[in-house]
Amino acid sequence: MSEHTVRESINRALAEELERDERVFLYGEDVGDYGGLYQVTDGLQDRFGEERVFDTPLSETTLGGTAVGAALTGTRPVVEIMFGDFMAIIADQITNFAAKMYFNYGDGTGVPMVVRTTYGAGDQFGLHHSQSPIGWFQNVPGIKIVAPSTPHDYKGLLKASIRDDDPVIFLENKLRYEDEGEVPDGEYTVPLCRSERKRKGEDVTVVAIGGMVDVAMEAAERLEADGVDAEVIDPRTVVPLDKEPIFDSVRKTHRLVIVHEAATFGGFGGEIAAEVAEEALFYLDAPIERVGAPFTPVPFAENLEEAYLPDEEDVIEAVQNTLGR
Amino acid sequence: MSEHTVRESINRALAEELERDERVFLYGEDVGDYGGLYQVTDGLQDRFGEERVFDTPLSETTLGGTAVGAALTGTRPVVEIMFGDFMAIIADQITNFAAKMYFNYGDGTGVPMVVRTTYGAGDQFGLHHSQSPIGWFQNVPGIKIVAPSTPHDYKGLLKASIRDDDPVIFLENKLRYEDEGEVPDGEYTVPLCRSERKRKGEDVTVVAIGGMVDVAMEAAERLEADGVDAEVIDPRTVVPLDKEPIFDSVRKTHRLVIVHEAATFGGFGGEIAAEVAEEALFYLDAPIERVGAPFTPVPFAENLEEAYLPDEEDVIEAVQNTLGR
Amino acid sequence: MNLNDEQRREIYENLLFARRFEETVLEAYESGGVPELPHLSIGQEAVGVGATYALSEDDWIAPSLRTRAPILMRVPLKEVTAGMYGTVSGPSEGRTTQHHMGSTEHGILGTTGMVGSHLNAAVGAGLSSRQLGDDRVSAVFFGDGATTRGEFHTALNYAAVEDLPVVFIIENNGWTEETPIEQVTAVEEDLIEFAGHDLPSSVVDGQDADEVLAATSEAVDRAREGNGPTLLEMKTYRYRPHAEVIQERRDEAEIKRWKQRDPVKIYRDRLLDDGVVDEAWLEDLDASLREEIEASFEFAQNDPAPPEETMYHVYKDVEVDRDGGVVR
Amino acid sequence: MNLNDEQRREIYENLLFARRFEETVLEAYESGGVPELPHLSIGQEAVGVGATYALSEDDWIAPSLRTRAPILMRVPLKEVTAGMYGTVSGPSEGRTTQHHMGSTEHGILGTTGMVGSHLNAAVGAGLSSRQLGDDRVSAVFFGDGATTRGEFHTALNYAAVEDLPVVFIIENNGWTEETPIEQVTAVEEDLIEFAGHDLPSSVVDGQDADEVLAATSEAVDRAREGNGPTLLEMKTYRYRPHAEVIQERRDEAEIKRWKQRDPVKIYRDRLLDDGVVDEAWLEDLDASLREEIEASFEFAQNDPAPPEETMYHVYKDVEVDRDGGVVR
Ligand SMILES: Cc1ncc(C[n+]2csc(CCOP(=O)(O)OP(=O)(O)O)c2C)c(N)n1
Numbered sequence A, B: 001m002s003e004h005t006v007r008e009s010i011n012r013a014l015a016e017e018l019e020r021d022e023r024v025f026l027y028g029e030d031v032g033d034y035g036g037l038y039q040v041t042d043g044l045q046d047r048f049g050e051e052r053v054f055d056t057p058l059s060e061t062t063l064g065g066t067a068v069g070a071a072l073t074g075t076r077p078v079v080e081i082m083f084g085d086f087m088a089i090i091a092d093q094i095t096n097f098a099a100k101m102y103f104n105y106g107d108g109t110g111v112p113m114v115v116r117t118t119y120g121a122g123d124q125f126g127l128h129h130s131q132s133p134i135g136w137f138q139n140v141p142g143i144k145i146v147a148p149s150t151p152h153d154y155k156g157l158l159k160a161s162i163r164d165d166d167p168v169i170f171l172e173n174k175l176r177y178e179d180e181g182e183v184p185d186g187e188y189t190v191p192l193c194r195s196e197r198k199r200k201g202e203d204v205t206v207v208a209i210g211g212m213v214d215v216a217m218e219a220a221e222r223l224e225a226d227g228v229d230a231e232v233i234d235p236r237t238v239v240p241l242d243k244e245p246i247f248d249s250v251r252k253t254h255r256l257v258i259v260h261e262a263a264t265f266g267g268f269g270g271e272i273a274a275e276v277a278e279e280a281l282f283y284l285d286a287p288i289e290r291v292g293a294p295f296t297p298v299p300f301a302e303n304l305e306e307a308y309l310p311d312e313e314d315v316i317e318a319v320q321n322t323l324g325r
Numbered sequence C, D: 001m002n003l004n005d006e007q008r009r010e011i012y013e014n015l016l017f018a019r020r021f022e023e024t025v026l027e028a029y030e031s032g033g034v035p036e037l038p039h040l041s042i043g044q045e046a047v048g049v050g051a052t053y054a055l056s057e058d059d060w061i062a063p064s065l066r067t068r069a070p071i072l073m074r075v076p077l078k079e080v081t082a083g084m085y086g087t088v089s090g091p092s093e094g095r096t097t098q099h100h101m102g103s104t105e106h107g108i109l110g111t112t113g114m115v116g117s118h119l120n121a122a123v124g125a126g127l128s129s130r131q132l133g134d135d136r137v138s139a140v141f142f143g144d145g146a147t148t149r150g151e152f153h154t155a156l157n158y159a160a161v162e163d164l165p166v167v168f169i170i171e172n173n174g175w176t177e178e179t180p181i182e183q184v185t186a187v188e189e190d191l192i193e194f195a196g197h198d199l200p201s202s203v204v205d206g207q208d209a210d211e212v213l214a215a216t217s218e219a220v221d222r223a224r225e226g227n228g229p230t231l232l233e234m235k236t237y238r239y240r241p242h243a244e245v246i247q248e249r250r251d252e253a254e255i256k257r258w259k260q261r262d263p264v265k266i267y268r269d270r271l272l273d274d275g276v277v278d279e280a281w282l283e284d285l286d287a288s289l290r291e292e293i294e295a296s297f298e299f300a301q302n303d304p305a306p307p308e309e310t311m312y313h314v315y316k317d318v319e320v321d322r323d324g325g326v327v328r
């Protein structure tokens, strides 16, 4: 084990997979020589050459479309889309193409592509560089959406995503690139489609997604001081969803808080809440609480963005609500 | 009052608004001389001329992008996107542009555009001409999504959409163009953002969307014969949502079934269920039931598509479940 | 490409095969109905046949909705016909139509119903070819209407910038669904003008399979030698409306004029003139093709409907239940 | 367009104003920080100034992220500066940055952060102009990188097909964020080659405001007379990296070479040569512009932060609560 940042973890995952499998290649805007806007691919072109790691025109449709075509024909493209907001530009390629080709082929041909993209608010980048695109694809069968929360998971999940035969949207929270954490020195992967209990607790279940897992964990620490024992579940892969661990936890704690960064209305938290309202309704001792952003674009002004973004206080308040305090 | 089909209602709504307001214009692929793939705009070019009703290149991005630009500069474009599946192609124009400009301007400039599009399965058009795109935009603040269910509402809601200063996605179920119903002869509109109780009942609340309203109504008739008195609510506008009437109904009936055509997982039903699980949890006498499609693309083979599409039997079964039968 | 007599006969066989197949589809549609709405390419056969003939068997083909011949040349007929009926023996066991079918074995890139979205996918196949160093060329077919989409620009540009082995083939039949192409394209004369990109391009008589073959061969050679993509505009015409539900609104005279340059007849006459075939051979061929086609319809009509599980085939690498839940 | 001395001085004022403004932004960013990450256009001022000068006041401008001068020429300075600080007096009261601001009063089309998505919006303004018969021209500015997006093709095509009053202005500074444009564009020499569309186009010296003005005027006249769109490629250069966080990786020699053709200096020298201004006038101007700019920063730094309600401004025609619920 050693300490690494999220950025290093992703960079190493990419390097290891480029090394391991020559069908893997990496491309996107400025990912080559420059090493990517967030320097996540730094050094990879030097190491693997311009044929494996390269820059492209400023055309997301080309990135999305060629990735599908490449994945269908024997390679394993990893594409960088600079900001998650631009996922709207390749919604056709994702929704109508990548997600549907395994269904459309009869011979088991899969679509082993990974779209890495950044997401999230908190750096005053404004309404077009801060969105969380999960909601745009949560109703699309055939796509996998992965949102890691720790350096360990970023690395292991990215490696698993690259090896996976289904198309994966891999979400990187841009506020978290500097986060540090323990990462094994040797080879490992973290399985897709498996949630993890990040914290064991008895009083309330908190399901948190991506960058909000840390927020939930810190809220849980503070709640402990207050005598509240929160269980924190990180789905890691949100589509498709590993539901049982959530149901099990709610059956134990009888309370549920869901935390994500996108707007609450129409967001993925609704799906989790609905699942529980169907499968574990009578275990609930309190209404389900969702913590998310208000139904507005991400505002620019510092104070507005702060009010917009869910934080520990919001999680704590929601937990207290479920406890009737 | 006289009997009209949905197709006629839409055609008349367009004609009346083109007549009333010279800022309104109508364009899209084959909507001019040919009258639109589904003949919805039949005769309008003849009547209003090529400057008000016209054909375009086969480019949805041009349609979406020019509509935003036109709406921002003093006109009121009505665009036809031939199939709702193609909404993925203009997701950027909808999500990042149309939905966000009122927020981005400080002077009250709105984006009075309407995107009319078809949706829905049931005619063996296959996975790329049968989708319900609500889920793709339900998490996008700033957009309005309207899904009518009767000839009366199609006409009144379309007229209201054209007069509205916000961008509207207007969804036309392609199986319903031939449906007939009573339509007032004189001028009227139906307000956006107001749900309607289509049927009064005491035993269970059924919230149904778009083409599923009829399915729910027919299920309700059959349930009545069985002694079950179902209340059917049609939100009509799904984003933003007129929530109170749903809560009120659930507080009265203590049971909730939600019906829509898209995949249940990640779909809009999750939002409704979550809202109720937050606001009216302790009024519920049974778990919330969602009726929707399975999490697969829309299949082509007749028997598969039939199995895929929610029907009266599914609604009846869900209602019976909430009644513990 | 110098063709011997056998090859020339083979090309004719493929032309007639595509023609007879679609005529049969039309008959079946008009009598009992066919579940998949026919979008016939009758009149355009020479483009697909000539171009496919110029490719190696393991080159990739990315067809459009209208590109029937390459599918028929590569995929077993019963599979294609079953695909129209949505039965278990279709290319995706009834999950989808055969219009946009994909098959790795047969080198057909699966496509979507979004006209033109496959152009970049075909460029992606070119990327694979470069990554794997396997010399496979990718040929993408698309209509004139598709040239007005952004994919036309972005795919051509990327293929040209990266010198990828891609052949872009416009099947210019003069119409989108119901709009004449000249009404919606800002070019003076030909659609290849549209491509300001730095790549070779030419206009080809799409009714003459030999011309199509020659132009495509040159493009394929260029691609295989690492000299990048080519854009070919094949002038052609469909005899039927866009799809069988659609009312015909094109000029009768226009249709008639094009029928005078029928691709099947042009080729047959040439083979007869050159003494490569005689009437008896032609009749035998016709009879045997008709028989094979009939048999495929009979097969498809008796092929069973797919069981419901067939549609739960959405993820390759994980088991997911019908409600989006992971099965552990 | 024949310019009198006053007009020439005005053009210079605008050039210097843009220059001094952005220099001040840079200073402010490097000392105390500015909430909006600066994406400076220093070096490119002549394009925006010359082109805007060619337009009528009520023509529409659709700027890119990099197009600062037109904003500064049309919008009150305090508003722009406040926009960078996200305070209540900014163009959207702090909801958004000033980068992509929109203002109906000032004829600025609001834009998104998606480079190039505004091209079709500008064509839409052209549609409005035709529908309303109001003769307004729409001028859209975009970078060389944006020419590789599909919008470039689709917007040009539609404007050309419909003869809409649109002027397309490429601000070709040779680079996307960090990739040289020639690496990603399949043209031989100039980006205007990219447009195979049937519309007039030309390459312009973007460092010379007079050249920009002349070329744009011609295009504007053409548009206003109903003769459709024009494509102009302005050759220019930014002195700073794409954005202030980004490491510079361009050649020092390249930067130096371009600085020798500085648009502000070119214009000043010309005015001096022609005796239109003297040193004293230049100094006065500089001092007064600096003062005005300083004042705007002081204003913005003291301008209050927006109240929380400011962000609940999402729908114009209905009241919606923060949870997406309709307020009845
Ligand atoms: C993106 C998209 N827009 C619109 C359609 C509807 N549509 C199907 S075929 C067609 C016309 C295609 O014209 P062209 O590209 O010339 O091909 P052709 O049918 O003539 O072979 C249209 C508009 C579609 N399928 N996809």
Ligand SMILES: Cc1ncc(C[n+]2csc(CCOP(=O)(O)OP(=O)(O)O)c2C)c(N)n1
Pocket (backbone or CB within 6 Å): A029, A058, A060, A082, A086, A089, D064, D065, D066, D113, D114, D115, D116, D142, D143, D144, D145, D146, D147, D171, D173, D175, D176, D177, D242
């Ligand atoms: C659609 C889209 N893709 C990528 C980006 C990230 N990005 C912002 S500016 C830029 C480069 C733009 O280059 P160019 O168009 O030449 O404009 P310049 O900045 O040089 O003026 C990129 C890639 C973006 N904002 N939008």
Ligand SMILES: [Mg+2]
Pocket (backbone or CB within 6 Å): C143, C144, C145, C171, C172, C173, C174, C175, C176
């Ligand atoms: Mg065509």
Ligand SMILES: [Mg+2]
Pocket (backbone or CB within 6 Å): D143, D144, D145, D171, D172, D173, D174, D175, D176
């Ligand atoms: Mg540039």
